[in-house]
Amino acid sequence: MRSQWPADLPLGVILPNDADVEALEGDLPRLALVALQFPKWVDGRAYTQARLLRSRYRFTGEVRATGDVLVDMMPLLARTGFDAVALRGDQSVEVAERALGFFRGHYQGDARDNHPLFALPPAAVEALVAEPVQEFVGQGAAI
Template sequence: MQFVSTDHPAPADALVLANTDDVLAQAAAVHAASVVVLQFPKWTDGRAYSQAVLLRGRLRYTGEIRATGDVVVDMLPLLRRCGFDAVQLRADQNPETALRTLGFIPAHYQGDITGNRPVFARQAA
């Protein structure tokens, strides 16, 4: 996962979506964008997680998905499982702590956007 600072703006062709926007209705704009920026107005509002899953799963979007807004370190494992590539952490969050957080859980039992098979089925293959 890439960490983006606040002074590193999204590219000109980035598509910024509010967490209330219908991702599926924006399909043409999504595929024209190199980066889709999804916003977390509060860390407790999880609608952007669902948007990321729709982007990866239904729209087969392969570009960068970036989380911005009230993004805290505790969210990183789930952000990665939902298909986010990059995050812009809240100003009071430490990137070194974020990297350690990503290393705490080496695998999840359930499938996710990165692989829909549960961990026991992945090991058997």
């Protein structure tokens, strides 16, 4: 733990997307939040940082996406370990929430559940298939 950090308060850090996640390893048990930056939406290094925080370092605190975060990124943000976002100012929270339900299931596992789709019990797969797919077309989504 860093000596200048207060011992009785939850702490968070902002990690630039060109920084090595390993530098936080010793501090992770003390952190409540790691905010990862997307300086441009086309720069996906923060996805890797989030995945490493969750899978390699078993970080259980909040991982927040900040910067140039678009609605289109929501499904991959969730799959790689983000659990909070600060959307770019011109993006809609309502559309972002709908984007999280756009895909029923994924063949590969992810940061939250590393079991691939084919390894799920048949009843779980049937439940995924039975869920209605959320449609963006015709809902007035300004993306």
